[in-house]
Amino acid sequence: MTTLPIESQKTSQIRFTLNGEETDVCFAPYKTLLEVLREDLGHTGTKHGCELGECGACAVLLDGKPVLSCLVLAVDCSGRQVLTVEGLGEDGNLHPLQDAFADLGAAQCGYCTPAILVTAKALLDQNPHPSRDQIREAISGNLCRCTGYLQIFEAVEAAVLKIAAQKSTVT
Amino acid sequence: MTPVGARKANGDELRVIGVPRRRVDARAKVTGQTRFADDIFLPRMAHSKLLRSPHPHARIRKIDTSRAAAHPGVYLVLQALCVDRVRHVGDPVAAVIAREELTAFEALDLIDVEYEILTTISSSEEALRTPEPRIHEYGEEGNIHKLVALEFGNVEEGFAEADEIFEDTFFFQGNTHLAIEQHAAVAIKDPDGKLTIWSSTQTPHYLHRALAKVLEMPAAHIRVIATPNGGGFGGKSDPFNHEIVVAKAALMLDRPVKICLTREEVFYCHRGRHPVLMKFKTGVKKDGAITGMHLQTLIDGGAYGSYGVASTFYAGALQTTTYHIPRYRYQGCRTFTNKPPCGPKRGHGTPQPRFGQEVQLDKIAERLKMDPADLRLRIAESSNALTANFFRLGTVNLAECIRRVVKVSGWKEKFRKFPEGRGVGLACSAYLTGAGLPIYWNKMPHSGVQLKFDRSGGVSIFCGATEIGQGSDDVLAGIVAEVLGIDTFDVRLFTGDTDLGPVDLGSYSSRVTLMAGNAALQAAERGRAILRDAVAEKLEVPKERLRFAERRVFDSAAPEKGVTFQEAVCLAEARFGTIGTVGSYTPPLYKGGGVGPLRPIPIPPPLLKWK
Numbered sequence: 001m002t003t004l005p006i007e008s009q010k011t012s013q014i015r016f017t018l019n020g021e022e023t024d025v026c027f028a029p030y031k032t033l034l035e036v037l038r039e040d041l042g043h044t045g046t047k048h049g050c051e052l053g054e055c056g057a058c059a060v061l062l063d064g065k066p067v068l069s070c071l072v073l074a075v076d077c078s079g080r081q082v083l084t085v086e087g088l089g090e091d092g093n094l095h096p097l098q099d100a101f102a103d104l105g106a107a108q109c110g111y112c113t114p115a116i117l118v119t120a121k122a123l124l125d126q127n128p129h130p131s132r133d134q135i136r137e138a139i140s141g142n143l144c145r146c147t148g149y150l151q152i153f154e155a156v157e158a159a160v161l162k163i164a165a166q167k168s169t170v171t
Numbered sequence: 172m173t174p175v176g177a178r179k180a181n182g183d184e185l186r187v188i189g190v191p192r193r194r195v196d197a198r199a200k201v202t203g204q205t206r207f208a209d210d211i212f213l214p215r216m217a218h219s220k221l222l223r224s225p226h227p228h229a230r231i232r233k234i235d236t237s238r239a240a241a242h243p244g245v246y247l248v249l250q251a252l253c254v255d256r257v258r259h260v261g262d263p264v265a266a267v268i269a270r271e272e273l274t275a276f277e278a279l280d281l282i283d284v285e286y287e288i289l290t291t292i293s294s295s296e297e298a299l300r301t302p303e304p305r306i307h308e309y310g311e312e313g314n315i316h317k318l319v320a321l322e323f324g325n326v327e328e329g330f331a332e333a334d335e336i337f338e339d340t341f342f343f344q345g346n347t348h349l350a351i352e353q354h355a356a357v358a359i360k361d362p363d364g365k366l367t368i369w370s371s372t373q374t375p376h377y378l379h380r381a382l383a384k385v386l387e388m389p390a391a392h393i394r395v396i397a398t399p400n401g402g403g404f405g406g407k408s409d410p411f412n413h414e415i416v417v418a419k420a421a422l423m424l425d426r427p428v429k430i431c432l433t434r435e436e437v438f439y440c441h442r443g444r445h446p447v448l449m450k451f452k453t454g455v456k457k458d459g460a461i462t463g464m465h466l467q468t469l470i471d472g473g474a475y476g477s478y479g480v481a482s483t484f485y486a487g488a489l490q491t492t493t494y495h496i497p498r499y500r501y502q503g504c505r506t507f508t509n510k511p512p513c514g515p516k517r518g519h520g521t522p523q524p525r526f527g528q529e530v531q532l533d534k535i536a537e538r539l540k541m542d543p544a545d546l547r548l549r550i551a552e553s554s555n556a557l558t559a560n561f562f563r564l565g566t567v568n569l570a571e572c573i574r575r576v577v578k579v580s581g582w583k584e585k586f587r588k589f590p591e592g593r594g595v596g597l598a599c600s601a602y603l604t605g606a607g608l609p610i611y612w613n614k615m616p617h618s619g620v621q622l623k624f625d626r627s628g629g630v631s632i633f634c635g636a637t638e639i640g641q642g643s644d645d646v647l648a649g650i651v652a653e654v655l656g657i658d659t660f661d662v663r664l665f666t667g668d669t670d671l672g673p674v675d676l677g678s679y680s681s682r683v684t685l686m687a688g689n690a691a692l693q694a695a696e697r698g699r700a701i702l703r704d705a706v707a708e709k710l711e712v713p714k715e716r717l718r719f720a721e722r723r724v725f726d727s728a729a730p731e732k733g734v735t736f737q738e739a740v741c742l743a744e745a746r747f748g749t750i751g752t753v754g755s756y757t758p759p760l761y762k763g764g765g766v767g768p769l770r771p772i773p774i775p776p777p778l779l780k781w782k
Contacts, residue, residue, distance in 0.1 A: 005244045007273035030273070044210035045203020047401065049351040050434040057351050085203035094201065102197035109640025110200025111352045111401025117201065145351055145402045146640050 006030070010040075014078040018043070019087025025074075033077055034058045034069035037084060045085040045114045049143070056142035059115035060084050066119045068141075085114035088121065096162040097121060097155070106155035108146035116142045120156050129160060186720060187653040194645040195659050196399070196638060208355035208371040208398040213427040216357070217246055219417055220275035220430070222265040222282050223439060224257035227293070227509035228306070229286035231255050231264065239267055239281040244274035247420055248282070252412055257286070258306055258474035259511050261439025266416040268428055291509045295448060295471040298506035306474060306507040316472050317483045317505040323491075323559040324498030329463020333454025337535055340450050341527035345471065347443035348516055352401020354440060355431040356414045358421035366422060367394040370414050373403040373639050374677030377610060379669045381410035382418055393418075397667035400639035400678075405515035406442050407639070408679050409477050442514030445482055445505070446471040447523040451531050459539055459546045463498040466490060466524060470505040470513075477514030478610070479505050485520030490528055491558035492601040493569060494550040499559045515679060518602055529598035542586065544577050544597050551599075562603075569599060605682030607758045616755035618686035619673025620694045622651065624702075624750035628722070628737030630655060630662050635675035636687040637667040643683045647691045654695035655702075656719030657736050673753070686756040693754030701750055705743035706734055 010026040017023065018041065027040045034051070037043040037060070049055035051070045058069040061083040088095040097117050100106070107113040116139055123130055123138040130138070135156045136149075144152065199205040236248040247268040257264060265282050269275035292298050292306065292314060302313025310316040330336055356370035366388065372378050375397040383390035400407055413430045420428040432440065448469040454462040468486045472479045487501030518525075536543040551570040557563055576597065577583065585595045609617060621633040632651055636643045644666055648659040665671045675687050699719060706724045707714035710732060718727045725733025734742065743750050 003243070005271065005274050005277075007271040008244060028271075028273075038210075039212070042212070044206070044212075047207070047352070048209075049353065049401075052434060054434075055351055085201075089202065094198070098201040102193050102201045103191075105194070107194075107197055107200040108642070109350075109352070109400060109402045110196070110205050111207065111350075111640075113200050114203040143351060145349060145404065 012075050014075060016077050016079060017081045019083055027074055029075060031074050032070050033060070033062075033067075033072040033074045033082070036074040037069060037082075043084055043086055047111055047114060049111070054143075055112075056119070056139075057112050057115050059119050059142065061118050061122055064122060064125065066122045083118060083121075085117055088117060095121065096166070097124070097159040100155040100158040100162065101152070104151055104155040104158060106147060106151040112142055112144045116144065116152060120159070123156075124160065124163065128163065130156075132157070183718065183720070185653060186656075187649050187659060192659070194642060195648045195662070195664065196644050205399050207352055207401050208357060208369050209353070209429075209431045211357045211369055211398070211429070213357065213359065216427040216429055217268050217270060217420070217424060218272035218275050218429055219266055219268045219413070219420060220272065220279055221252070221263040221413060221416065221436070222267070222279045222284070223436070224253070224260060224262040224264055224286075226257060226286055226288060227260050227291045228289040228304075229257050230289060231257065232285040232287050233283075234265060234285075235283040236265060238283070239278040242269075242274070242278045242281055244270040245278050246270065246424055248278075249416060249419060252416070256289075258507075259439070259509050261436065261511060262474065263412050263416075266420070268420045268424065272431075293508060293510065295446070295469045295504075295506040295508065298471075298508050299469075306509065307476075310507065314507045315504060316476060316507050317480050317503070319483050319487060319501065319503040321487065321560065322500040323561070324463070326463040326465050326498045326500040329498040330452070330454040332456075333462045334457045335455055335535075335538065337453045337455065337531055337538075338450070339527070339531045339534065340448070341530060343444075343447045343449070343523035343526055345444050345446035345513065346516070347438065347441055348402070348404035348406035350400065350402030350404055350406055353432045353434060353437050354407060354411065354413065355429070356417050357427060357429040358417040359427045360421050360425045361394075365392045365394065366418055367396065368414060368418050368421075369396045369398050371400050371403075371407055372397050372410075372414070373400060373405070373408040373637055373679055374410075375637060375667050375669050376635055376674050376676055377408070378410045378414060380611070382415065385415050386418060386422070394668070394670040396669070397637040400637070403639035403678060404517050405519065405679060406437075406440070408515055408677060409442050411440060439511050441473065441511035442477050442516070444516040445479075445486075445513040445520065445523065447486060449524050449527045451527055453531060453535070455535055455539070457539065459535065459541055459549050461494060461496050461550055463500075464490065464496050465500040466502070468501075468503045468524060470503060471508055471510070472505045473508055473510040473512040475512035477512045478519070479512075479514065481606070481610075482513070482515065482520035486524055488560065488562075489521045489601060489603070490524060491552075491560050492562055492564060492567075492603075493552060493599045494532075494547070495552050495556070496559055518600070519680065521602060522600065525598075525600045533596070544573060544582055544586075547597065547599060548573050567601065569601075573597070573599065602681060604680075605685045605758065606680045607760075609676055614757075615674075616690070616757045617682070618675040618690045619753065619755040620647070620687065620690040621673055622694045622698050622752045622754075624698055624740045624743070624752075626737070626741055626744060628657075628661060628735065628740060630657065630698075631665060632662060632691065633665045633672035634687055634691070635667065635669065635672045636683050637675070637678040639678045641678065641683065643678060643687065646684050646688050650688055650691045651695045654692065654699055654719070655736065656724070657722050661722070661736075673755070686758070689756040690754040693756070694752045695754070697752040697754065698750065701747060701752070702739045702743045705746040706739050708746070709734070709742050
């Protein structure tokens with residue numbers, strides 16, 4: 001019997017929290033978080049554009065902070081919290097960032113969108129009222145070839161207002 | 172965008188078109204649910220990788236794939252992707268199909284290729300100087316792929332009339348699309364033995380034709396599904412070797428085969444903007460009026476043709492569309508070089524000479540001591556003009572555009588007012604909406620739409636148009652919803668699928684809104700006419716009085732008198748049987764009115780004597 005090539009051997013196993021749910025996954029040990037999310041967990045919302053850490057399309061939140069999942073080994077994610085675009089909405093509703101991106105034309109081809117959404121969420125979690133320059137800086141690692149970024153900045157700003165309005169109704 | 176509250180020809184307010192609203196595909200995109208080609212995972216799916224040439228130009232003496240084929244996890248090795256010769260670094264030589272992507276990648280190292288290095292041709296000038304070895308056997312001669320020579324009016328006469336002649340040489344270095352999504356494709360042998368391929372292509376119809384030819388299969392047994400493209404910009408409009416590889420492998424292995432290119436490989440596929448060396452000779456009067464222009468281009472095509480014949484025409488065709496140029500001569504020359512092939516990229520061949528023309532205009536303004544904006548205003552071509560090369564311009568209104576830009580930008584306050592190293596400039600450009608001719612010669616429509624009207628009140632749109640981020644799905648839904656007075660949410664779209672929808676030539680040349688849009692309009696209007704007949708009969712209202720809006724069909728004289736859209740479909744179905752309509756669009760050929768069809772006057776095409 002032929003021995004399985006190493007890449008076919010799912011010998012690594014981790015338990016981590018994916019979009020709020022405890023998750024177990026087995027995978028080949030060389031795999032990046034990006035590959036495990038997409039190939040072993042079927043979470044294809046996270047994209048890839050270079051797999052070299054240049055384009056930002058694979059950004060996810062690791063313990064609340066944006067990381068490039070193509071540069072993170074999945075074995076390093078044991079016990080940690082991962083948030084992807086699939087986990088942005090709550091109770092069947094879109095996150096205000098998602099609503100704003102959809103309404104204001106900030107998603108055109110939609111390929112860079114998931115990563116920009118989670119990156120923007122990390123910004124708003126830290127700084128609920130960012131300036132245009134702070135938004136610009138926060139997503140400066142995410143390339144978008146369709147929009148020219150203006151609609152993206154406007155959508156983040158619209159989401160800021162909506163989140164603030166939601167909070168004031170709650171309190 | 173149409174302003175809110177714009178009106179249709181019959182005076183009705185537009186309710187969908189031009190009204191800000193969420194795109195039909197926006198929710199899928201912001202939730203990560205849009206299924207791009209590499210998001211497709213199928214049971215038993217194998218992965219493919221291509222072995223690419225490390226040499227810019229070489230003869231393949233020998234390939235030995237036996238070690239790769241024996242590697243554990245490898246299912247298949249395909250060779251002869253490039254038959255006996257590689258023409259650029261990255262030209263594919265062989266393909267490995269394996270259980271895992273990494274296995275396929277590693278097995279590439281086990282393919283032994285013996286190359287005989289050939290002379291590398293790395294620039295257009297070198298291509299002209301080096302007719303042998305020929306990179307391709309086809310083309311004009313030597314390493315010249317395509318020559319174009321056109322003259323409209325007597326240009327020498329124009330130069331004789333001029334007060335000043337300007338001669339300038341410019342070089343545009345080329346660039347690439349860099350869509351964030353890398354090209355990907357998945358192919359399967361269907362359970363019935365036919366072929367289906369999903370691919371991030373802008374042109375499923377052209378891929379369909381290419382696959383039928385290469386695989387020697389009837390096109391009717393091949394289904395191409397263009398997945399939404401994560402950006403295209405022209406870079407995904409050629410049928411690619413990797414698409415043919417997965418199709419062939421899926422048929423041979425009878426299992427799904429996927430390929431996703433690495434970013435490096437995307438650069439090898441290229442098809443980006445051509446590097447162009449260009450010479451402009453322009454005659455002007457003292458007041459700035461152009462008396463004649465002669466443009467020569469030397470175009471670096473890279474290693475393959477792509478849509479380069481069209482690029483060579485485009486590089487000269489649109490110079491006349493912005494400013495009045497009464498006499499115009501164009502000579503274009505596209506060469507083959509040993510670099511990744513150039514092809515269509517946004518504006519397809521026109522931005523390069525546009526850059527040269529606009530820079531030269533600034534030099535002209537400088538010499539004539541005119542404000543560059545005033546010069547352009549003075550010579551701007553007007554709406555509905557017929558250009559020297561027989562383009563009938565539509566609603567150009569360039570002068571008004573320049574006036575507004577000058578006003579809003581604060582041009583008068585800024586021009587020449589900034590410190591050394593900073594400045595403002597003004598340039599204009601124009602592009603046509605859709606190509607008048609298809610890539611292959613035929614008289615059939617360029618776009619077709621089928622509509623299915625359902626008893627539920629829903630309408631399904633079937634069309635070959637391809638969503639690449641530009642909003643083609645939304646355009647179709649918007650037009651159909653507008654005509655039928657329903658919401659875009661009531662519409663289902665089946666697009667970019669050669670089995671489901673009528674042909675649309677693809678998402679290129681800014682053509683989809685015009686062509687698929689008009690096809691959708693025609694289909695929707697035909698559907699509305701059927702529904703109107705049935706409702707008019709039922710309500711006993713003259714059909715001219717019926718309006719379609721807010722999911723209702725009602726008497727415009729007595730709006731409370733009406734039926735729901737769903738009831739209208741049911742009435743029509745009861746009256747006429749199952750309701751479906753079609754629409755199509757074929758670009759018109761201009762006839763009569765003293766305007767001939769585009770009939771260039773050929774001049775003898777001597778090789779460009781480029782010094």
